Amino acid sequence: MLKQDSFSILNAMKELIQRYPKGTVKSITCNRGVEFVHQFNVHLIESSFGIKIYYANPYSPHERGANEYHNGLLREYYPKPTAFNKVSQNQLDESVKSINTRPRKILK
Structure with missing residues (x-):
């Protein structure tokens, strides 16, 4: 656990x-x-x-906007109810690398 x-x-x-x-x-x-x-x-x-x-104030996920946004991106790779204790560090690192190297409109 x-x-x-x-x-x-x-x-x-x-x-x-x-x-x-x-x-x-x-x-x-x-x-x-x-x-x-x-x-x-x-x-x-x-x-x-x-x-x-x-x-953040209770029930105010918008106060953690970047966190909620990146949680959503990560859920593309690991949908609910993925047990992260069964995901290897290497798998997680690859997913994060993929997310971090995506072209982003905000970054042109």
Whole structure:
């Protein structure tokens, strides 16, 4: 089973942030799930990386627009109810690479 407690999310966020050059990630917007509400972890991310963490209002997916958009793109490869614990990291990386290398009108 996929573990989604505040400490596993903290570790995943730290790992993700560290993959990018310093200053690339400026903010993170979370939903109000229990895995994001541990204030010590929020403060740790903000102070360690200089990143501001924001919370979307309940029932307001439009406040996380880019997140919802990219979730939709990912669902083209992994429709609901795909169990992501059965998807290999290599498969996921290939899907993300395909999404990230698509021509986009906004980017001309």
